[in-house]
Amino acid sequence: MLDFGRWLRNAAVCTAWMAATPLAAIAAPDTWKMPAVTQAAGSVLEWVRDSGDAGGRPFAVVDKQAARIYVFDAAGQLAGESPVLLGSAPGDHTVPGVGERAQTGHVPPEERTTPAGRFEAAPGLNDKGEHVVWVDYESAFAIHRLRPGFAFKARADRLGTDLARDKRVSWGCVVVPVAFYLQVVEQVLGRSPSVVYVLPEASPLRKVFHELAAN
Numbered sequence: 063m064l065d066f067g068r069w070l071r072n073a074a075v076c077t078a079w080m081a082a083t084p085l086a087a088i089a090a091p092d093t094w095k096m097p098a099v100t101q102a103a104g105s106v107l108e109w110v111r112d113s114g115d116a117g118g119r120p121f122a123v124v125d126k127q128a129a130r131i132y133v134f135d136a137a138g139q140l141a142g143e144s145p146v147l148l149g150s151a152p153g154d155h156t157v158p159g160v161g162e163r164a165q166t167g168h169v170p171p172e173e174r175t176t177p178a179g180r181f182e183a184a185p186g187l188n189d190k191g192e193h194v195v196w197v198d199y200e201s202a203f204a205i206h207r208l209r210p211g212f213a214f215k216a217r218a219d220r221l222g223t224d225l226a227r228d229k230r231v232s233w234g235c236v237v238v239p240v241a242f243y244l245q246v247v248e249q250v251l252g253r254s255p256s257v258v259y260v261l262p263e264a265s266p267l268r269k270v271f272h273e274l275a276a277n
Contacts, residue, residue, distance in 0.1 A: 097140055100128050102267050106259055109274055111138060115180075120250045121257040122183075122205070124148075124236055126176060129226035131205070131236060133246050142246035145221050147208075147229050147237035154178035154262040154270065174233045177203060178262035178270050185252040195251045197236070197258045205236045205251070205258070207243035236260075 099107065103125045110116055110123075116134075120141075123132045126148055133141045153175035181197045183205075188194050194204040208217055220228045221239055238247060250256075262270045 097132060097143055099123075099130075099132065100125055102127070102261050103132070105267065105274060106261060106271060107132075109271070110259065113273065115273070116257045119254070119256050121259065122247075122251060124176075124258065124260040126178070126261055126263040127226060129229040131238060133250050135250050141250045142242060144238050144242040144246070145229060147217060147221060147232045149174045149176035149232055149234035150230050151175045151234075152230075152263060154265045176232070176234050176236065176260065177201070178260045178265060180271065181258045181260065183251065183256045183258045185248075185254070193248060193252060195247060195256070195258075197260075201234075203234060205238065205243075205247055207240045207247075208237055 103123055106123055110121065116138075118136055120136050121134050123134075124130075124146065125132070129146055129148060130143060131146045132143045135141050151172050151174040155175060155177055157173040157175065177198070181203075183195050183197045184199075186194060186196045186199070188204065188206065192206065192209075194206040197203045197205060208214060208221070217231060217237070218239070220231060223229070251258075259271070261267065268274045
């Protein structure tokens with residue numbers, strides 16, 4: 063039987079090279095410095111900063127086209143960024159009923175999308191008792207660490223590549239390296255409600271984030 067605690071410790075060490083920068087000190091919003099991001103991610107980050115849409119909560123931006131996540135603390139300071147694994151099927155929608163099918167372990171390949179949009183997220187546990195951040199509980203859409211199993215090595219290798227297309231292998235969840243989850247996601251998003259912004263890959267950005275169209 064797999065010793066999950068021992069695996070978790072070892073995996074955190076093995077993926078330490080992917081860990082994020084240390085948590086930034088609390089600073090006033092006007093000192094918020096954005097990381098180097100794609101134009102689409104920059105537009106969303108500027109809107110979040112200028113509008114205060116996160117409402118003083120920690121938040122994350124998932125850029126599907128770049129296959130990266132950016133996590134910010136409640137003061138709007140960058141806590142860390144990381145490559146991510148995303149749904150293997152293209153699309154910005156959630157297939158009706160996919161949450162129930164995910165619980166049975168049978169999600170058809172064409173339903174394995176990572177939906178785009180603004181989500182009210184909250185920490186919790188999955189059906190195996192592992193800590194996750196539920197982005198949308200009903201559809202079983204979460205941010206979670208790379209899980210143990212036969213595919214761990216192959217998926218860890220994919221996280222280390224430079225090509226975003228190599229990272230389209232999950233059932234729809236946003237999967238991050240173990241060390242990044244423990245050091246950043248769990249510490250920043252995993253202690254209280256947060257907001258997660260997932261950028262689209264097919265739909266126009268301003269169609270998904272309607273508030274941008276008004277600016």
